[in-house]
Amino acid sequence: MQAALGRIADRIRAAAGGEGLRLRGGGTKDFYGGPLAGEVLDLREYAGVVTYEPTELVITARCGTPLAELEAVLAARQQMIPFEPPHFGAGATLGGCVAAGLAGPRRAANGLYYGSVRDYVLGCSLMDGRGEALRFGGQVMKNVAGYDVSRLAAGSMGTLGVILEVSLKVLPLPVARATLRFAMDEPGAIARLNEWGGRPMPISASAWQAGELAVRLEGAQAAVDACCAKLGGTRVDEGEAARYWQGLREQADPFFAAPGALWRVSVPPTSAPLALDGRQLIEWGGALRWWKTDAVAGDVRASAKAVGGHATLFRGGDRASGVFTPLDPVLARLHRNVKAVFDPAGVFNRGRLYPEW
């Protein structure tokens, strides 16, 4: 692995002054973010689980480790990556998962399983734009020494450096699960989900589309049983339920196949229905609204902004006006400064996060 590390460093040093490098794991998220630019730096050879201690609830692995392999290693010990990262293809790697910062259906769970990618990142090592390997955070749950660079790396779209190695907090698999379905309109679903979120119920995922709300419960057997009794609805067969949640996580659900650009609209969970034309799927207790729409970017962004949220052009559409919501001037300055700390020459993933850098 030392040799692989050396090759990565050599590529980075050689890239200074050139067209830059495009960091790539399995390439399953090539569609996400700004246009692809630079020579591909394939990171798949830097792979493997470094340490896994089930009783510490921590796994450390190299960036090229396939996500599927990592999940299998954990499942063998009845543990899991809590945030259900989407793979978007067979080759998804840990590095790409952390760099993209995307979480799946369990993101807005009530209680123990709550949290996004960064919430479970405990430490990482990064290779910066000078080819220096740096280590931040660690392998323990609580660590406030220095600034929290490892969480900053989550969702940085590979613009800060090569995420070489990551330590993730993991959790035991839930003992029991159940999925319930309800016929409900959009305002009703938003109201119910927020109401239930304020009660001690083991809700671990939710999805509303086309007049139907699905809710997944996960936790102790007694808690799941009691909640099923309390909520009513129609209990969904476990096999079908598993396929449904998997379909949402991987965007294989028929909703995503409909024509039109796919927008990811992230809003406060209680926000009233957005007035856009198209089809909609709501996740995360109301906080994530997927839109299949031909609306112009300005309109989608404005309706997100009006309720205190933001919109990302996730797939397709006219990408000329950028993919992510533009930053205000002060935040834009801070972003450029932070980028310059790690990658002053702009070697990594140019334009992938924001067009200017």
Add this chain to the structure above:
Amino acid sequence: MGAEESILHHTESRVDPARQRAVAEALRAFMPAHAVLYREEETRPFECDGLSAYRQRPMVVALPETEEQVVRVLRTCHSMGVPVVPRGAGTGLSGGALPLAEGVLLGMAKFNRILSVDAHARTARVQPGVRNAAISEAAAAHKLYYAPDPSSQIACSIGGNIAENSGGLHCLKYGLTVHNVLRVRGYTVEGDAVEFGSEALDAPGYDLLALSIGSEGMLAVTVEATVKLVPRPEVARVIMASFAQVETAGNAVADMIAAGIIPAGLEMMDRPATRAVEEFVHAGYDLDAAAILLCESDGTPEEVEEEIGRMKAVLSRSGATQLRVSESEAQRLKFWAGRKAAFPAVGRISPDYYCMDGTIPKKRLGEMLGFIAEMEKKYGLRCPNVFHAGDGNLHPLILYDANDPGQLHRTEEFAAEVLEKCVEVGGTITGEHGVGIEKINQMCVQFGAKEIEVFLALKRAFDPGGLLNPGKNIPTLHRCAEYGRMHVRGGKLPFADLPRF
């Protein structure tokens, strides 16, 4: 180690009277006289935080009441080149809010309003000076609460919690401050408005919210935050488990996790700690046990019943000699009251105590306890232990008498050895109290020169002039060279190219 570098002994620097007058006058141009303090008797109360061995009177204390005043204090100080040190409730244990002799102490205590509680969205908008416990009190009517519960929660402010990424007794299950704050609004040192995070579950661009949480007030001044509220569990019960050996108690912690159980709280105290506590609060602890574990389950009544059963089985198998389960909410609170009062209780049995905060992998708990016992002998000082056992966060409390210079020196050496041992076993020098000024030397042991350079550059990215709480958290490389004990990776000595003095 020179006097200035010492952890527990600090020499105060003098304030320049002419400069002091000029700065106070500039601030009084837009703030009432009672909000700008500079006389010795007025600034004395601000001379230290919870790390009282370090004392320094600030040049001027500014106590703004409005956001506009905060901005103008920042802009004025920035234009005059005066450093600013933010302060919340001053309960910090690492000297994060230690004033500077040439600086303005920016007290945020008057920002003490809860702006709104949105029960439906399960959030609260608060000003930074709001006490941690006050948020849960305000949310209680909706059966909601703010989860991170530091033992200092009746006094510490949410602004301080954000700056330190504070933890609590229940963060094993419910997370730290970073997992429970959605949005922070504030100002850069230049007085530019910034907002990190949002009331949605994410925000565009880099996660500057995560970066700013735990940044010890060095990147921006917080003026408002939105925190997440979570439903109050219907019931909670705690098991008090006794162990004949501390190592057995340590192993029981790992056994619990291995059994797939994440307790709502999992705390450990050794006998010297339970003895001190019992005299003070009569929590009902088993004083014959070498160590006790407090293990909590919360949720629905059915869930708790089921989980308490599983927990008891694990604890018995792991060698617990006695198990007591709280039979009422009053008893549960009493069990916790003892744990929460551990620091003040220890404060009563010794003229002074020094609290450490390292975190280690749980599997090294037994080894670490053995090491601490050895250090007690080596330095001739007692050291009761209180642990957030579930996440491996240790609070060994070294008892000493500050009036005895020999003891003071031995305490410092003792503490340094324990922190460095934490790094050696794969842990960290601070789990929740922060680096501040206190553990700044140990940062050189935990990190290499390159990481420290990145930290310093990140500081400059937000504060090019180095005027917001300078000198805390991140050591200069010269300081590391001077300290002499360094992070060694791959056999190479870092800072090899720096001059040594």
